[in-house]
Amino acid sequence: MKLAIIRHHEVPLQIGEETMFYTPLMAAAAANDLEAAKRSLEKVCEKDEEGRTALSHAAEHGSLECVRLLARWESCFHGGFGVTALMYAAYSGRLSCVHELLSEAGMQTLARTSWCDGHITFGPGITALMLAASRGHLEVIQLLMPYERGMTDCGDHSALWYATCQAHDSTGKRLTDGFIDVVQLLKDETKSFYLRKAPPPAPHYPEIVILSSDTPSTSTSLANSSYLLISPPSPTVPLPPTPVAPILSPCCRRLEKPPQMGLIDAARLGQTDLVKLRLHEIGFRDADGRTALMWAASNGHYDCVSLLKDGEAGLQDDRGWTALMYAAWGGHVGCIRLLLNFEAYIQNYNHEFPMDIAEIAAREGSNDAARCLYCAQLIRNYDWERTKKRPDSL
Structure with a gap:
């Protein structure tokens, strides 16, 4: 019996046991059980009720070995809302997983999405860089900037806006002052020529x-x-x-x-x-x-x-x-x-x-x-x- 963090909650999951929505591969990926993931690879590319793959669960919870295993088949997959594994990794601050998933950089969500167990909602068009900026993950931002700097969502908001106006902690509590170090890093993108x-x-x-x-x-x-x-x-x-x-x-x-x-x-x-x-x-x-x-x-x-x-x-x-x-x-x-x-x-x-x-x-x-x-x-x-x-x- 292992604990897997599924949808922001720790739940006991028997690795190898299939539930209504989560396949054994998803459970193994969330728990970073590489051997169990290899035994369940016949479930690769399957999605749960939210349209998420095992790779996105692995990326969200920092299961680096499972990310490396699954990226060859499930990278660039996304659910109906357009959320990619890279976005989950960036939002959670999983720097090593972000490194492995850079092939998804530049992709944007297709609809309004909820984060932090529903406490935070963002409009369509957000990128991994914007999500990382909203959580203040400085190293992730530095890694993603060459790929996504200057991009805007459907409301014409850049990553700098997310670092100042949408900054929040892991519980969803808003931070009125934003992330000063992130703002300092991103402020130059507003001075670009277009x-x-x-x-x-x-x-x-x-x-x-x-x-x-x-x-x-x-x-x-x-x-x-x-x-x-x-x-x-x-x-x-x-x-x-x-x-x-x-x-x-x-x-x-x-x-x-x-x-x-x-x-x-x-x-x-x-x-x-x-x-x-x-x-x-x-x-x-x-x-x-x-x-x-x-x-x-x-x-x-x-x-x-x-x-x-x-x-x-x-x-x-x-x-x-x-x-x-x-x-x-x-x-x-x-x-x-x-x-x-x-x-x-x-x-x-x-x-x-x-x-x-x-x-x-x-x-x-x-x-x-x-x-x-x-x-x-x-x-x-x-x-x-x-x-x-x-x-x-x-």
Whole structure:
């Protein structure tokens, strides 16, 4: 008999015993019983009544070994509210688990969510960084800032606002003064320059439009938001089929833009030497949520993708597209091979996998349909190979 913390309560659970809502794998993950978790892996990817997986329970309670075991199958899964395992780890201050789950950075909740046993409620569009800021977990915030700084929720609130106006302790008690050290760390994000959608780049240097930080917000509430992406991923790549999907943070306040060429511009143009010099900008996004890795993959810059994949793989833009999807759309076989192990199972907001994107490109958008069909088959074969390594074989 072991104690597992389920939904903020310590309850006695017999590891291996299935209840109405919690599988043996969830109970083992919450109790950090690695051996029991391995015996129950046939329950992987199953969800409880709140839409949570075993990985989210492990992340919330700091079960690092179980997080490492389950992340290969359940990372980037979320329930109906869009809460990821990374968010639970960040809110609970589980720094080691946050390290293991960075592939989920940049994701946002889809609806109003309750925390701290229902004492705290947040609106849609929050990120792991905002949750960590509301609890004052300084080390977690420092880890997440390169990936999520500047992002806002559907009320146009940043992580700084959560550290000042939504600060609370583990019991849900509000802290009127906020977290001073966290506020000091986050205050610079309000001084950033914001990048607007740029016109097509010049042959040797991209034309960039910079807006000052006092530009009025153009965000729209989630209730009346359905957006179309009208800017192509690259001047040399055809525009993908345009899905209609809610964008949780439609405003442009994403990227602190230096006056010289930044990481995103260098990756888009395939300037490998410049990418190496600006790796400290990993995690920065443009106005549509795209990262440097996505731009490099969409243009087939293999060396740039190789440099950026460990820092940005797994991130999604405002339509839910990953770097692998952009590589699949462009038919860039080398980039696809680099990214398969990171992003093969991530869906966009239209519930399309990278294999689907490659098939759509072959059917509708690409001049080289044969190469796109080959890419689709490449991803499909990888999927089949991974199926043979399901948890039953461990």
